[in-house]
């Protein structure tokens with residue numbers, strides 16, 4: 001290499017290195033939240049827009065526990081609005097092409113994430129909720145039953161804890177039964193449309209097995225202010241087969 005070219009190259013590399021360390025030094029550090037994990041490889045990329053999944057049963061199928069009109073409005077209007085707003089929210093962001101399961105653990109409390117957090121949570125939670133319900137109800141499968149007994153003592157104690165948690169949500173939110181990283185089950189609640197997969201946003205992250213929407217729009221037409229009656233009714237229409245599948 002000619003001496004002059006060598007000097008030019010060294011000078012350029014030196015300036016480049018200095019610039020990048022300057023950029024690093026000037027980027028404000030977020031001490032509160034842990035650094036989000038890197039985005040996954042392209043295999044998890046999403047094709048096209050988010051869309052409203054069909055209900056797995058007729059809107060009247062859950063009567064008398066949840067009425068037809070509530071189901072139609074809840075699914076066709078509320079859930080649809082989350083889907084529309086989510087598609088709008090992800091446009092032009094880092095999350096534009098990714099699956100929601102990949103997006104949720106990477107969301108922070110930053111204002112920039114707020115619209116994706118609210119509407120992404122809304123879309124995920126409702127998609128999960130429709131699958132959690134079944135006209136035929138039933139009882140916990142063997143693995144779920146064993147885990148409930150091991151974690152809470154018995155089904156009655158689990159139910160009491162879940163009901164109390166669902167009653168205790170102030171304003172709008174969700175009650176959850178989750179499995180934690182240690183394999184134990186726990187009951188938790190989240191405000192608004194947050195859920196336990198938003199690991200940087202919830203006190204107790206976990207994999208949801210069961211979720212109950214306690215927003216007033218989920219029950220007000222039939223139950224008005226009697227949320228406890230809606231929570232009791234929910235226990236008649238839990239799709240325990242689906243819960244068992246999620247647990248495995």
Ligand code: MN3
Pocket residue numbers: 074078126213215217218
């Ligand atoms: Mn809802």
